[in-house]
Structure formats: structure tokens, C-alpha cells
Amino acid sequence: MTDQELNNLKYPVGKFTAPEVFTSPQIGQWIDTIAQFPLKITNLTKDLSQEELNWKYRPEGWTIKQVVHHCGDSHINSLVRFKLALTEEVPDIRPYHEDRWAQLNDSLDDDISDALGLLTHLHAKWHKLLRSLNPEELKRKYRHPEHGRIFTLEETIGIYAWHCEHHEAHIKQALANKGKFNATDVT
Numbered sequence: 570m571t572d573q574e575l576n577n578l579k580y581p582v583g584k585f586t587a588p589e590v591f592t593s594p595q596i597g598q599w600i601d602t603i604a605q606f607p608l609k610i611t612n613l614t615k616d617l618s619q620e621e622l623n624w625k626y627r628p629e630g631w632t633i634k635q636v637v638h639h640c641g642d643s644h645i646n647s648l649v650r651f652k653l654a655l656t657e658e659v660p661d662i663r664p665y666h667e668d669r670w671a672q673l674n675d676s677l678d679d680d681i682s683d684a685l686g687l688l689t690h691l692h693a694k695w696h697k698l699l700r701s702l703n704p705e706e707l708k709r710k711y712r713h714p715e716h717g718r719i720f721t722l723e724e725t726i727g728i729y730a731w732h733c734e735h736h737e738a739h740i741k742q743a744l745a746n747k748g749k750f751n752a753t754d755v756t
């Protein structure tokens with residue numbers, strides 16, 4: 570498999586590119602994407618067998634169940650980052666090792682019902698917060714030490730809408746490839 574093919578599997582919807590200007594309609598669309606994500610993931614995974622939950626979306630990639638568990642972990646961190654940015658002046662947020670979290674027992678559990686429930690309730694709460702933000706609050710910022718830069722909340726909404734679409738595409742990719750990437754020698 571070529572580097573380009575692997576990159577396409579890693580980023581099936583491409584990488585996030587922030588627009589030069591953030592508009593209310595675009596932000597509203599991103600918020601809708603975030604709000605709809607749990608139902609989309611639930612519908613994609615509700616009838617999967619244990620074997621299917623363990624299909625990878627790419628060579629060396631995560632399994633479907635790890636992707637679902639990761640989204641819960643990631644989105645919890647995001648909600649906390651929003652709240653920090655809304656209540657402190659340009660706080661430093663705490664990064665985490667998502668690759669290590671994906672190897673913990675809860676992320677390797679074949680029962681994803683808790684992760685789906687978490688996503689459903691977390692996104693409902695997150696959606697209420699995002700819909701309540703005024704233009705001044707959307708400009709609030711936090712510093713991400715891992716990236717060495719400052720992010721606005723409006724940009725972060727776009728990043729997490731992309732994150733939702735990115736991982737939805739990973740699950741669809743794993744299902745379309747029917748376990749092909751679980752083989753140890755994929756060429």
C-alpha cells in the first residue's frame with residue numbers, strides 16, 4: 570500500500586482547514602454536525618457483531634470499538650476545554666495521550682453501549698452549551714501546549730465537527746473493508 574493510500578485511509582474526509590472568516594451559518598452547521606453525531610454512530614454500530622466491532626479502519630489503525638470509545642474520551646476533553654475557555658482567561662488546557670487511552674481496558678471492551686450512551690448524553694449537554702454561545706464567547710480562547718498555539722472556540726467547534734465526520738468515515742471504512750486491515754500483512 571502506498572503512503573498516499575495510507576494517508577487517504579487515515580484522513581478519509583481530509584484534514585481540517587479553518588476558514589479565514591467564521592460565519593454564523595457555518596458555525597450553526599458545525600454545531601448541528603456535533604449534535605447529530607451520536608445517533609449516526611449508534612445507527613452504524615447498533616447491529617454489529619463482536620467480530621465486526623474489532624475490524625480496523627486501516628492498517629495499524631484502531632478498531633471500530635476503539636474509535637467509538639475514543640470519541641467519548643475526546644469529546645469529554647473538548648467539553649472541559651470549552652468550559653475552561655469560557656471561565657478563565659486563555660487557559661492552558663491539558664493534552665492527553667489518545668493512543669494510550671485507546672489501549673486501556675475500557676477502550677478494548679466489546680460492549681460499546683456505555684460509550685454510545687456517554688456520547689448521547691455528553692453531546693446533548695455540549696449542544697446546549699454551544700447553542701448558547703454569543704459572538705463574544707465564540708472568540709474566547711485556550712492555549713494548547715501540544716500544538717504550541719492558541720485556539721478560539723469558534724475554530725474548535727469546526728475542529729470537532731470535522732472530528733465527528735472523520736471518525737464516522739473511519740467506521741464506514743472499516744465496515745466497507747470487512748476486516749481486511751486486521752490481517753498482519755496488508756499490501
